[in-house]
Amino acid sequence: MSKDQGVSRRQFLNYCLTGVGGFLAAGMLAPMIKFAVDPALKKGKAGGNMVPVVDEAVLTGEPSNHGFKYKITDAWLGEQETELTAWIYKEGGQVIALSPICKHLGCTVGWKNDPQKQNRFFCPCHNGLYEKNGKNVPGTPPMNPLDTYQVEVKNGKVYLGLVEPNKIVGGA
Numbered sequence: 078m079s080k081d082q083g084v085s086r087r088q089f090l091n092y093c094l095t096g097v098g099g100f101l102a103a104g105m106l107a108p109m110i111k112f113a114v115d116p117a118l119k120k121g122k123a124g125g126n127m128v129p130v131v132d133e134a135v136l137t138g139e140p141s142n143h144g145f146k147y148k149i150t151d152a153w154l155g156e157q158e159t160e161l162t163a164w165i166y167k168e169g170g171q172v173i174a175l176s177p178i179c180k181h182l183g184c185t186v187g188w189k190n191d192p193q194k195q196n197r198f199f200c201p202c203h204n205g206l207y208e209k210n211g212k213n214v215p216g217t218p219p220m221n222p223l224d225t226y227q228v229e230v231k232n233g234k235v236y237l238g239l240v241e242p243n244k245i246v247g248g249a
């Protein structure tokens with residue numbers, strides 16, 4: 078092979094294989110990167126959509142139960158609509174929305190529905206108790222506070238987003 082040929086056959090093959098390999102790698106990595114970054118690009122403070130649930134004006138210091146529909150995107154099933162509920166109240170000018178799902182084994186908690194009608198959330202499955210801010214009462218089965226929803230108030234309307242560990246009392 079003479080030097081004046083410029084690119085040897087071996088070099089040409091190397092360039093071709095590098096180009097094709099890079100193209101294939103980019104094709105595989107792009108969906109993975111999109112999957113990893115996508116939740117952060119969605120609406121809402123910490124990812125996920127925020128949906129309107131209730132007018133702020135109707136809320137008081139007493140937790141009230143509100144149902145709403147929330148769309149979740151599942152990798153296999155696509156967009157799914159699910160029905161959720163939240164215990165919502167106002168305290169110190171702040172709107173608080175608690176998940177009704179008991180942190181013991183997943184039953185549904187109610188407000189003041191225990192036999193003594195205390196100012197607490199009660200889970201009838203195993204007598205679990207939570208304070209109004211969602212903190213689990215020691216000596217009852219739940220080991221963690223009720224989760225809270227992401228909350229935004231816009232134009233007098235309360236919007237809820239994803240459930241997250243209790244922000245008021247520091248949940249797990």
Ligand code: FES
Pocket residue numbers: 179180181182183184200201202203204205218219
């Ligand atoms: S599921 Fe709620 S106390 Fe057990």
